[in-house]
Amino acid sequence: MGPAFARLLRESDNEWVGSAANGSCCMFRPIGPACLVVTGAHERGATFEGLMLTPGPVMLTSSVKRAMWPDVGSRDRSFELLSRAFREQLLALANGTQDYEAIPVGGSATFAMEAAIRTLIPPREELLVLDNGMYARRVAEVAEQVGINVRHLPLDPRKPLTRSVLEELAPNIAAGSWVALVHCETATGLVNELKEFAEFCRGRGLRSLVDGVSSLGAVPIDLDRLGIDALVASANKCIEGPPGIGLAYVHKTHLAQRPKATGSYVLDLRRQWQSLSETDQWVVTPPTHVVQGAESALASLLEEGVAGRSQRYARLTDLIRSHLIELRLKPTLDRSHSHPGIVAVDLPPSCDYPRLHSGLRDEGMLLYHTTDVRTRSFRISVMGDVSSTDVQELMSSLRRVATNGARS
Numbered sequence: 001m002g003p004a005f006a007r008l009l010r011e012s013d014n015e016w017v018g019s020a021a022n023g024s025c026c027m028f029r030p031i032g033p034a035c036l037v038v039t040g041a042h043e044r045g046a047t048f049e050g051l052m053l054t055p056g057p058v059m060l061t062s063s064v065k066r067a068m069w070p071d072v073g074s075r076d077r078s079f080e081l082l083s084r085a086f087r088e089q090l091l092a093l094a095n096g097t098q099d100y101e102a103i104p105v106g107g108s109a110t111f112a113m114e115a116a117i118r119t120l121i122p123p124r125e126e127l128l129v130l131d132n133g134m135y136a137r138r139v140a141e142v143a144e145q146v147g148i149n150v151r152h153l154p155l156d157p158r159k160p161l162t163r164s165v166l167e168e169l170a171p172n173i174a175a176g177s178w179v180a181l182v183h184c185e186t187a188t189g190l191v192n193e194l195k196e197f198a199e200f201c202r203g204r205g206l207r208s209l210v211d212g213v214s215s216l217g218a219v220p221i222d223l224d225r226l227g228i229d230a231l232v233a234s235a236n237k238c239i240e241g242p243p244g245i246g247l248a249y250v251h252k253t254h255l256a257q258r259p260k261a262t263g264s265y266v267l268d269l270r271r272q273w274q275s276l277s278e279t280d281q282w283v284v285t286p287p288t289h290v291v292q293g294a295e296s297a298l299a300s301l302l303e304e305g306v307a308g309r310s311q312r313y314a315r316l317t318d319l320i321r322s323h324l325i326e327l328r329l330k331p332t333l334d335r336s337h338s339h340p341g342i343v344a345v346d347l348p349p350s351c352d353y354p355r356l357h358s359g360l361r362d363e364g365m366l367l368y369h370t371t372d373v374r375t376r377s378f379r380i381s382v383m384g385d386v387s388s389t390d391v392q393e394l395m396s397s398l399r400r401v402a403t404n405g406a407r408s
């Protein structure tokens with residue numbers, strides 16, 4: 001006899017995940033109108049199965065999971081066509097059909113970032129990193145490892161980059177240098193003004209590298225208008241696909257140039273692009289199931305539209321913000337500077353985050369495991385298959401856990 005069913009956490013076509021009366025999380029498979037069989041029971045602490053409100057990876061819809069079901073040959077024509085369709089859809093998503101190539105790589109977004117740096121920035125060239133969050137520091141670290149001469153400019157983590165900051169910097173940047181910006185700093189949800197940045201770089205003859213990892217799919221990006229040199233993104237955030245690939249968009253002028261040594265066989269965007277554009281084949285074994293899931297997720301996004309997705313997320317984060325007022329918790333950023341799908345919350349001085357996090361986890365609610373160091377905030381994300389009921393449940397749990405001791 002399995003434990004009694006207490007609460008339905010998630011439902012897909014042929015599987016329900018619930019929390020059982022004894023506190024464990026269970027999978028149930030309906031085998032008749034009212035008949036359930038427990039197919040797996042996981043004690044808390046072993047495998048977590050509940051609501052995931054983390055900014056990637058995200059909870060997947062059942063249609064994305066279904067798309068990952070078939071086993072497909074990596075060199076089979078069907079997978080070649082899928083890869084081609086995926087790259088075309090990526091260009092449509094970011095409006096880059098005219099001037100850009102979309103190049104997926106196996107791994108994660110950081111693999112795509114390292115590949116972009118290796119492929120595009122000559123060794124010992126200067127890269128100025130505009131830093132108002134932890135992912136800018138990640139770009140700087142990756143570039144340093146690759147042997148790039150990094151200049152790092154710390155900025156206020158609660159304020160988006162402004163034109164006046166850029167103007168102040170201008171006299172100290174040599175024409176032709178590279179400048180990196182993170183469009184959305186995921187830890188706080190801070191969204192930087194990409195249009196201003198792109199105009200600034202174009203106007204000064206600077207090369208631009210943008211991390212759009214958490215913005216692509218929910219914040220509009222119009223590559224052909226922006227004219228930036230490269231954008232790195234992820235399929236497992238606002239595209240709502242599975243983790244396992246990183247995405248790079250590269251302006252075609254760079255791919256037409258004479259190749260430079262990248263120092264890596266696999267983190268070489270030109271090699272991957274040549275292979276994909278000439279034969280629709282990936283250079284090395286692609287994560288086939290991941291691409292199948294990502295392509296399905298991307299097709300759903302194109303149907304919903306970036307504006308639609310942004311509004312869906314904003315409805316949920318507005319709900320979170322209204323609950324925060326009741327709980328006397330303060331959002332770290334003003335809504336106008338925030339990603340529609342992320343709310344960062346100032347951690348009250350009396351609150352112990354590891355206790356809050358594990359208390360929520362015990363209730364079947366998974367948040368990101370650490371706070372942002374510079375703003376001392378924790379983040380809630382509604383990217384993925386998250387409903388308003390899920391958000392209500394999270395906020396009820398937050399109320400219980402905060403009242404029962406996470407605040408000392």
Ligand SMILES: Cc1ncc(COP(=O)(O)O)c(C=O)c1O
Nearest residue numbers: 108109110135184186211213214
């Ligand atoms: C803005 C941003 N850049 C880069 C990364 C790194 O992505 P990955 O862990 O997929 O390599 C993340 C991950 O959350 C991110 O949010």
